[in-house]
Structures are given as C-alpha cells and as structure tokens.
Amino acid sequence: MLHILYLACVPSHSVQSKDTNISRKPGIILCYVLSFLLILNLSVHGAYNQQYCKPSDSPEQPPRRFPITDVLSAFDRVLNATKAINAARTRLAGSENPGKYHPQVSKVHLGIQLDALGEENFAQVLPALDVAIEKIKQNPHFHGVQFITVPILHISSIACDSLAVLHQFETKAINVLLGPLNDFSIANAARFSNSMYNVPIVTPGGFAYQLKDKIEYALLTRVFFSYSDLPWLIENTMKQYGWLPHQQTPIGLYAARKSRLIDEGTGHTALVGVFQQQSINAFLLDNGYKVFHILTEDETGVVDQFLRRLPDTARIPIYANACALVTASTRISRLL
Incomplete structure (x- = not known):
C-alpha cells in the first residue's frame, strides 16, 4: 500500500511545461498527506497491539517500589491463572441448562484494574471476585451465562493506566x-465511558467531590465513602456522644500523609488523609467547634509522639489517614 502511494506521489521525469508542474503540486501534496495519515494510523494501531505501556522514568516522579520487569512478570502469572479459571467457568456454563437471563446475555466480561504487586493487588482481590461469581451462579436464572474475568494492569502511571x-x-x-x-484514573475512565462506550464502572475509590456529578459520571458507582x-x-458521631460545639476544649484533628502510598505514586490515594482533614476541619469550624490539628508525613511513631499527648490538649481526637477515620474521647490514653 505504501509502495502504491509512493508511485502515485512521485512526479514523472518526462519533460513537461512549467504550468503543468504547478498544477500537479496540490495533487502531490495530497498524496503525501494521505501517506502520512496512513503511516500514523499504522503507528497508532501498532501501539494498541503492544501488551504494555511504558511508564515515565522522570526523576521528578516518586521512585517505584518494584522494578517494572517484576511487575510485568507478576501480571503474566495473573493472566495465565485467570485464563485457566475462565476456561473452567466456560466449560461449566456450557454444561448447564440455559437459565432465564441466558437469551439476553450469554457472556459477561468483567474488567478489573489493579496492581500486580504491592497492596491491593490481583492476588488479594481476584479470589473475592471468584466467590462473588460463584454466588451469582447459584441462581438458576444465570445458568449458562459465562462470567469472564479480564485483568487490566495498573502501574501507577496516569497515562498508561488510562490507556489500558x-x-x-x-x-x-x-x-x-x-x-x-486512583481518582485521576477513575475520572478519565468514567468520562470515556459516559461519552462513548457506555460501560458501567464500579469502584471502592473515587473520593473526590467532583465525582458525585451524576451527569458527567453517569455510569460511575462508588461503593465506599467519599469526602x-x-x-x-462527623455530625452524627458528635450527636451520638453529646460532643457539642462552642465548648472551650478543642477537638484534636490529626492527619497523616502515608509515605508508603506517596512512593507508589498513586495520585489522590496518597493524599486521602490530607483531604479528609480539610473536609472535616471545614465542617467543624462552620459549626462552631474549636479545632487543634496537626499534619505529618506518615504515621510512624504517631502513638508515642502525638496520641499519648492528646488528652492534655484536646477533648476529642480525630485521626484521619488513607485507610481509616477514627474518633475517640480523651480516655484514649487508657487504650494505648
């Protein structure tokens, strides 16, 4: 194809008039434009056929916990194991009498994007997904329906993760x-889906306020709490224990930016404690509470350095980090 375009674009070496050569220039330009577009199309198509995206090696980015070669090797093992499980499910579905939902949908491809190594990886989550699928398959209406798991690699790269x-x-x-x-990846995926692809997205992440917009993120379902x-x-906790505003003793608000998560480069996830603190602090001040707060980079040594001293300075300590939100009275020192 490229050879044909080249022959069509190369001008003839026969003797021609000056006016004729001028008249051929637009056609030659058009041919080269078409050639460029074809090459671009082949390049993009080839990029899609590549199995992995190359993350940025910028020194400005946090260092990676695992070498990319180890990550890819672990993901290959996940793919092989998933392939075997999917094959077993397919054989089982083929041996069942078709249920009520089989005529409407014979196959359901479940995409799941996670890390191959580290916390919250495929090895931890896929078994739970298998249990959920087995529970669904106990319903006779789903007999004959094939549930196929499609692992999607997450490598803490906004570009690569979104492209995947x-x-x-x-x-x-x-x-x-x-x-x-990751909030950034969730937002990108939800916009893509809502604008063109109509694929429902279910995530335990998505803490950002903006993701509550059910017009722009119509197909996004968040199953965990958000900011x-x-x-x-906090309001219901205060009411439950009778902790009223306008009292002299301030409420202790502690937030930790977990360095472990920051090093993984997981975007908003690393700053969950910070955003929690901002949201809670705004609510408490708006409702007349006095607040004593502190922010540290990580939670190492927090018990000895901070929590044991809280009863001397605060009435209600509130601890916010990337994993948990805890409130307690000043008697917390007895529990430590």
Whole structure:
C-alpha cells in the first residue's frame, strides 16, 4: 500500500511545461498527506497491539517500589491463572441448562484494574471476585451465562493506566469495569465511558467531590465513602456522644500523609488523609467547634509522639489517614 502511494506521489521525469508542474503540486501534496495519515494510523494501531505501556522514568516522579520487569512478570502469572479459571467457568456454563437471563446475555466480561504487586493487588482481590461469581451462579436464572474475568494492569502511571482502560473500551473487551482506585484514573475512565462506550464502572475509590456529578459520571458507582460523606459522619458521631460545639476544649484533628502510598505514586490515594482533614476541619469550624490539628508525613511513631499527648490538649481526637477515620474521647490514653 505504501509502495502504491509512493508511485502515485512521485512526479514523472518526462519533460513537461512549467504550468503543468504547478498544477500537479496540490495533487502531490495530497498524496503525501494521505501517506502520512496512513503511516500514523499504522503507528497508532501498532501501539494498541503492544501488551504494555511504558511508564515515565522522570526523576521528578516518586521512585517505584518494584522494578517494572517484576511487575510485568507478576501480571503474566495473573493472566495465565485467570485464563485457566475462565476456561473452567466456560466449560461449566456450557454444561448447564440455559437459565432465564441466558437469551439476553450469554457472556459477561468483567474488567478489573489493579496492581500486580504491592497492596491491593490481583492476588488479594481476584479470589473475592471468584466467590462473588460463584454466588451469582447459584441462581438458576444465570445458568449458562459465562462470567469472564479480564485483568487490566495498573502501574501507577496516569497515562498508561488510562490507556489500558481505554483500550479495553475501544476493543469492546469488557462489559463492566471494577476499579480503578486512583481518582485521576477513575475520572478519565468514567468520562470515556459516559461519552462513548457506555460501560458501567464500579469502584471502592473515587473520593473526590467532583465525582458525585451524576451527569458527567453517569455510569460511575462508588461503593465506599467519599469526602462528601465525612461531614455527615462527623455530625452524627458528635450527636451520638453529646460532643457539642462552642465548648472551650478543642477537638484534636490529626492527619497523616502515608509515605508508603506517596512512593507508589498513586495520585489522590496518597493524599486521602490530607483531604479528609480539610473536609472535616471545614465542617467543624462552620459549626462552631474549636479545632487543634496537626499534619505529618506518615504515621510512624504517631502513638508515642502525638496520641499519648492528646488528652492534655484536646477533648476529642480525630485521626484521619488513607485507610481509616477514627474518633475517640480523651480516655484514649487508657487504650494505648
């Protein structure tokens, strides 16, 4: 094809008039433009066929916990194990009498984006997904329906992680997406899905306020609390224990930015404690509470350095980090 375009674009070496050569220039330009577009199309298509995206090696980015070669090797093992499980499910579905839902949908491809190594990885989550699928298959209505798990690698690279999901959307390889966890990746995937691909997304992440917009993120379902839920949580906790505003003793608000998560480069996830603190602090001040707060980089030594001293300075300590939100009275020192 490229050879044909080249022959069409190369001008003839026969003797021609000056006016004729001028008249051929637009055609020659058009040929080269078409050639460029074809090459670009082949390049993009080839990029989609690559199995892995190369993350940035910028020194400005946090160092990676695991070498990328180890990550890819672990992901290959996940793919092989998942392939075997999917094959077993397919054989089982083929041996069942078709249930009520089989005529409407014979296959359900479940995409799930996670890390191959580290916390919250495939090895921890896929067994739970297997249990959920087995429970669904106990319903006779789902007999004959094949549930196929499609692992999608997350490597803490906004570009690569978004492209990995987009590729699954574009190739119609998944019917529903579980994850991702990173707010940036969630927002990108949800916009892609809502604008063109119509793939439902279910995630335990998505803490940002903006993700509550059910018009822009119509197909996004968040199953965990968000920053919008924190004021409601704190308000009901205060009412439950009779901790009223306008009292002299301040409420201790402690937030930790976990260095472990920052090193992983997981975007908003690393700053969950910071955003929690901001949301809670705004609510407490708006409702007349006095607040004593402190922010540290990580939670190492927090018990000895901070929590044991809280009863001397605060009435109610509130601890916010990337994993938990805890409130306690000044009697916390007896529990430590």
